[in-house]
Amino acid sequence: MTLIVDHLRIQHGTITAIDDLSFAIEPGELVTIIGSNGAGKTTLLRALSGLIPTASGSASWKGQSILGRRAEDLVRSGIVHVSEGKAVIPELTVAENLELGGIWRKDKTDIALATSEVLDLFPRLGERMKQGADTLSGGERQMLAIGRAMIARPDLLLLDEPSLGLAPLVIEQIFSAIDALRQRLGLTVVLVEQNAISALGIADRGIIINLGKFVTSGSSASLMSDPTLRAAYLGF
Amino acid sequence: MTTFFNTILVGISSGSIYALMSLSLVLVWRSTRVVNFAAAGQAVLSTYLGYEAMSRLHNYWLSLPIAVIAGALISAIVESFVMRPLAKRSKGSPVESIAPVIATLGILGLIRGIAGLVWGNTFLQYTSPLSSKGFMIGHTTIPFSPLNAAIVIGAAIVLAFFAAIFRFTRLGLALRAASFQPEISRLSGIRVDRIRTIGWAFAGAAGALAGALVTPTTYLSPNSLDLLLVSGFVAAVIGGLESLIGAVVGGLVLGVGFAFILQYIGSEVTFSAAFIILIIVLFIRPQGIFGRGGSREA
Ligand SMILES: Nc1ncnc2c1ncn2[C@@H]1O[C@H](COP(=O)(O)OP(=O)(O)O)[C@@H](O)[C@H]1O
Numbered sequence: 001m002t003l004i005v006d007h008l009r010i011q012h013g014t015i016t017a018i019d020d021l022s023f024a025i026e027p028g029e030l031v032t033i034i035g036s037n038g039a040g041k042t043t044l045l046r047a048l049s050g051l052i053p054t055a056s057g058s059a060s061w062k063g064q065s066i067l068g069r070r071a072e073d074l075v076r077s078g079i080v081h082v083s084e085g086k087a088v089i090p091e092l093t094v095a096e097n098l099e100l101g102g103i104w105r106k107d108k109t110d111i112a113l114a115t116s117e118v119l120d121l122f123p124r125l126g127e128r129m130k131q132g133a134d135t136l137s138g139g140e141r142q143m144l145a146i147g148r149a150m151i152a153r154p155d156l157l158l159l160d161e162p163s164l165g166l167a168p169l170v171i172e173q174i175f176s177a178i179d180a181l182r183q184r185l186g187l188t189v190v191l192v193e194q195n196a197i198s199a200l201g202i203a204d205r206g207i208i209i210n211l212g213k214f215v216t217s218g219s220s221a222s223l224m225s226d227p228t229l230r231a232a233y234l235g236f
Numbered sequence: 237m238t239t240f241f242n243t244i245l246v247g248i249s250s251g252s253i254y255a256l257m258s259l260s261l262v263l264v265w266r267s268t269r270v271v272n273f274a275a276a277g278q279a280v281l282s283t284y285l286g287y288e289a290m291s292r293l294h295n296y297w298l299s300l301p302i303a304v305i306a307g308a309l310i311s312a313i314v315e316s317f318v319m320r321p322l323a324k325r326s327k328g329s330p331v332e333s334i335a336p337v338i339a340t341l342g343i344l345g346l347i348r349g350i351a352g353l354v355w356g357n358t359f360l361q362y363t364s365p366l367s368s369k370g371f372m373i374g375h376t377t378i379p380f381s382p383l384n385a386a387i388v389i390g391a392a393i394v395l396a397f398f399a400a401i402f403r404f405t406r407l408g409l410a411l412r413a414a415s416f417q418p419e420i421s422r423l424s425g426i427r428v429d430r431i432r433t434i435g436w437a438f439a440g441a442a443g444a445l446a447g448a449l450v451t452p453t454t455y456l457s458p459n460s461l462d463l464l465l466v467s468g469f470v471a472a473v474i475g476g477l478e479s480l481i482g483a484v485v486g487g488l489v490l491g492v493g494f495a496f497i498l499q500y501i502g503s504e505v506t507f508s509a510a511f512i513i514l515i516i517v518l519f520i521r522p523q524g525i526f527g528r529g530g531s532r533e534a
């Protein structure tokens with residue numbers, strides 16, 4: 001097992017945003033966590049990447065607990081979080097945003113290699129390196145956020161709703177890029193989404209949560225073919 | 237016409253000092269969103285330490301870097317031991333945004349008190365070997381002196397150094413990223429707490445240099461740099477608070493503006509003029525000359 005989440009509970013004051021949640025993800029898997037607005041998806045990822053504390057339960061990555069560690073240190077252990085809402089720094093250029101991804105790394109040759117891989121995957125970023133990130137479209141910003149994460153050479157990639165607010169065609173591009181990345185690099189990916197169709201389209205498995213609680217899980221194909229789930233949680 | 241140019245030269249010299257103090261305030265504002273009233277106290281303390289170094293080493297040029305390093309350390313200490321714990325403790329409380337600012341006023345008072353105890357509430361002379369008598373051009377003495385020239389050169393070197401760090405180094409990128417988006421910065425592996433301390437240290441160094449350069453033109457006392465704080469603050473607001481270039485331009489604009497008022501109107505109004513300029517700028521362009529329009533994406 002690579003990522004193990006066990007009886008996890010996370011509070012925002014008196015609100016229980018994640019309630020007794022358990023799941024496990026194998027190395028190299030792409031698992032999507034599906035839930036509607038307010039289900040607790042962002043809260044879960046923020047706890048896994050060290051941004052917020054948890055109330056009880058445990059979470060471990062490669063046998064080591066990841067709770068109580070700082071976000072900036074977890075990045076160094078290979079856990080990289082692309083946060084919600086096209087997480088780029090608009091005041092910096094595209095090139096500087098990418099540079100941030102490797103800012104803590106010593107291996108400059110590999111940073112250059114990783115950067116050129118990102119630019120191969122998202123050529124539009126390469127054409128805009130000197131521009132401010134505030135001049136990018138929503139889709140390009142999402143590409144930049146994912147690109148920055150890749151330059152950190154993650155083992156575990158946590159993606160928070162990369163499809164949010166994007167046109168269907170752009171979503172398709174981004175999701176196929178995510179798929180290509182994990183195929184090529186053997187990444188473990190946790191993809192949090194409301195857009196169940198797109199997410200299950202590239203995921204091996206899905207976990208459905210609602211109001212912070214586990215609902216069900218299964219292979220993408222089995223979830224998609226269950227009419228009750230589709231009506232109740234998947235929205236198609 | 238010569239008066240006109242002389243006035244500009246004198247304005248640039250005092251403007252360089254304002255620019256350094258303004259830069260100090262902007263660096264702190266950018267890294268922690270705090271208006272640092274303690275900057276005047278920190279700078280006066282580092283200048284006293286420069287004064288001590290001078291009285292032992294008898295060399296102004298050696299005392300200058302000592303004052304600057306002391307200023308950086310004082311500022312890093314203030315950030316790590318007062319501001320950061322305070323920010324953590326007041327987080328989520330109604331006083332979250334104002335408590336740190338009030339704390340800086342407290343530190344200002346405390347430092348002044350300590351300086352008064354140690355060095356007395358008298359006027360000390362921290363002198364530089366450079367003459368404050370103006371250069372001779374032909375047979376006329378202009379108001380711009382070797383000391384003024386040193387001030388401009390010293391400030392320019394430090395400003396160029398900061399500009400190079402911010403533009404060309406990883407540290408500079410981390411400082412900028414952490415000030416704009418601390419969370420994305422942490423998720424990129426930047427140790428934001430440490431970077432903030434470094435931001436404060438740079439700010440302390442800039443303020444210390446301002447203090448150590450301006451004091452030879454006047455005198456040293458526990459509150460001798462309070463007016464400099466006001467000027468630095470006005471310059472920072474003119475420059476838009478966020479922008480390092482703005483801080484420098486704001487300082488120069490203010491310095492030259494003061495010089496003209498002093499030359500053509502009189503010294504009685506300079507101090508009020510600072511506030512009039514401040515209020516006019518706030519009304520016309522609240523975001524300052526170099527600030528971005530509208531609100532930043534948070
Ligand atoms: N900072 C916060 N303070 C208080 N409540 C919060 C905070 N963040 C999220 N919540 C609440 O926690 C629940 C889960 O939110 P979130 O994790 O953002 O859900 P999702 O990402 O699935 O839309 C919601 O009820 C939300 O209102």
Ligand SMILES: [Mg+2]
Binds near residue numbers: 042084161
């Ligand atoms: Mg969310």
